[in-house]
Amino acid sequence: MYTSSDLRKGLKIEIDGEPYIITNFEFSKPGKGQSLYRCRLKNMVTGNAFDKTYRSSEKFKKAPLDERKMQFLYNQADEYHFMDTQSFEQYVIARDKLEDVIPFMVDNMEVDVLVFHDNPIGVSLPNFVNLTVTKSDPWVKGDTSGTDTKPVTVETGYELQVPPFVEEGEKIQIDTRTGTYVTRVKE
Amino acid sequence: MNLQRLHQRAAIIQAARFFFIANTYLEVETPIRLPALIPEANILPVPSASWFLQTSPELCMKRLLAAGAPRLFQICKCFRGSERGSRHLPEFTMLEWYRLAGHYQDLMTETKDFLGDLAGRFKEEMAYDQEIISLLLLPDWQRLTVQEAFGRYAPISVDKALAADCFDEILVEHVEPHLGCDKPCFLYDYPVALGSLAKTSSINPEITERFELYIHGVELANGFSELTNPVEQKSRFIKEAERARAHGTSFGDFPEKFLIALEKIDTACGIALGMDRLVMLLTGAKDIDEVVCFAPEQL
Numbered sequence: 469m470y471t472s473s474d475l476r477k478g479l480k481i482e483i484d485g486e487p488y489i490i491t492n493f494e495f496s497k498p499g500k501g502q503s504l505y506r507c508r509l510k511n512m513v514t515g516n517a518f519d520k521t522y523r524s525s526e527k528f529k530k531a532p533l534d535e536r537k538m539q540f541l542y543n544q545a546d547e548y549h550f551m552d553t554q555s556f557e558q559y560v561i562a563r564d565k566l567e568d569v570i571p572f573m574v575d576n577m578e579v580d581v582l583v584f585h586d587n588p589i590g591v592s593l594p595n596f597v598n599l600t601v602t603k604s605d606p607w608v609k610g611d612t613s614g615t616d617t618k619p620v621t622v623e624t625g626y627e628l629q630v631p632p633f634v635e636e637g638e639k640i641q642i643d644t645r646t647g648t649y650v651t652r653v654k655e
Numbered sequence: 656m657n658l659q660r661l662h663q664r665a666a667i668i669q670a671a672r673f674f675f676i677a678n679t680y681l682e683v684e685t686p687i688r689l690p691a692l693i694p695e696a697n698i699l700p701v702p703s704a705s706w707f708l709q710t711s712p713e714l715c716m717k718r719l720l721a722a723g724a725p726r727l728f729q730i731c732k733c734f735r736g737s738e739r740g741s742r743h744l745p746e747f748t749m750l751e752w753y754r755l756a757g758h759y760q761d762l763m764t765e766t767k768d769f770l771g772d773l774a775g776r777f778k779e780e781m782a783y784d785q786e787i788i789s790l791l792l793l794p795d796w797q798r799l800t801v802q803e804a805f806g807r808y809a810p811i812s813v814d815k816a817l818a819a820d821c822f823d824e825i826l827v828e829h830v831e832p833h834l835g836c837d838k839p840c841f842l843y844d845y846p847v848a849l850g851s852l853a854k855t856s857s858i859n860p861e862i863t864e865r866f867e868l869y870i871h872g873v874e875l876a877n878g879f880s881e882l883t884n885p886v887e888q889k890s891r892f893i894k895e896a897e898r899a900r901a902h903g904t905s906f907g908d909f910p911e912k913f914l915i916a917l918e919k920i921d922t923a924c925g926i927a928l929g930m931d932r933l934v935m936l937l938t939g940a941k942d943i944d945e946v947v948c949f950a951p952e953q954l
Contacts, residue, residue, distance in 0.1 A: 494740060495738070495739060498826050498827055498874065500697065500849050500851065501697060504824060
């Protein structure tokens with residue numbers, strides 16, 4: 469159980485049987501008035517957000533969330549299949565919950581899956597992933613036209629800007645938080 | 656911690672002292688540990704052995720007024736449990752000043768003079784927030800009654816908010832964000848229930864002569880015409896103590912010596928200003944942690 473004074477940005481609580489994360493938090497206390505805990509809460513399943521002000525006497529249930537290691541197996545249309553690497557149980561997550569990670573996720577990749585009451589609700593990737601460049605224009609040596617980068621496509625279909633020396637078939641490291649090129653990877 | 660801000664903090668505190676000394680205020684240091692505090696339902700006192708750390712120097716400073724000191728100021732630490740946020744620390748620095756004679760409208764004028772004087776000293780210094788400084792140097796500040804402010808910004812009236820027990824929520828969510836944006840704003844004439852130590856208005860017995868100063872939505876200072884009637888003060892203390900006890904909070908014995916001293920004061924007014932917040936505003940700090948040496952979590 470949490471009380472109002474535990475509320476802070478990033479805390480995950482359960483409200484009416486649903487998991488919420490506090491995305492904004494402000495402690496307020498108007499002169500001679502009472503302590504108020506102003507929160508913006510985001511439903512971790514639906515993504516809906518709302519603002520709510522709590523008083524000091526309130527109590528909150530910790531959201532029963534756990535993070536499990538899973539392997540991404542494959543996708544069939546909009547259904548993405550994962551396997552818990554400990555229990556070998558398989559889970560399906562709908563595409564619309566994975567928009568942020570799909571550009572960086574390849575078959576057999578190990579990911580962290582957030583689970584609420586045995587339902588997977590979100591996937592987080594490692595900060596850095598290595599992906600193969602599948603399409604790139606060759607670099608013309610001596611090209612001094614001044615462009616520092618060129619566009620390439622990686623195996624997931626994601627397009628990004630890289631330095632001109634990166635060639636098709638090479639692996640590159642990408643920062644999944646920003647979606648940007650980090651370095652070339654030698655295997 | 657931010658060493659540049661600590662330099663600025665020191666300069667601001669020096670300038671504040673200079674203003675009050677130049678205006679014939681006596682600087683005092685009253686005891687920080689007290690056997691009895693003002694009972695206030697919404698303040699959680701911090702015990703110190705069988706006594707308490709002060710939540711404000713108000714009791715001792717008013718006893719000094721009663722003893723005949725006409726103008727007093729103090730810059731000191733105050734302690735309020737469980738108050739923590741980007742504008743709150745459980746240990747913070749308060750500037751309080753009190754004077755015999757005069758009432759809350761005079762105090763608003765004096766507060767404007769003080770902050771204008773301070774702003775003038777840091778004008779055109781790049782390290783200070785020049786937007787706030789220009790605001791403080793404006794010739795006209797706004798004075799808005801609580802009733803007017805609710806009428807202008809809140810979805811319901813003051814009376815309805817009080818009856819529905821949501822005055823604080825409405826104030827914080829709907830009213831405060833608008834206050835002091837174009838010019839500093841004195842919000843004044845609070846309902847009696849929200850002015851524990853403030854004098855009841857002679858025109859309207861439902862309100863007290865209390866004000867809060869807002870700058871950019873930040874509540875900076877709380878001042879009032881002092882309630883000097885010991886009988887009325889005692890009955891308000893009893894009500895507050897009952898509300899506090901309902902939350903399980905103790906304030907020690909009744910501050911009887913304070914009530915006795917009140918009889919010797921005719922008219923007086925006083926104000927408490929959050930020094931850390933003033934430093935935040937003047938330096939453009941977004942978080943109170945940036946203007947103190949150490950926040951409690953860093954100790």
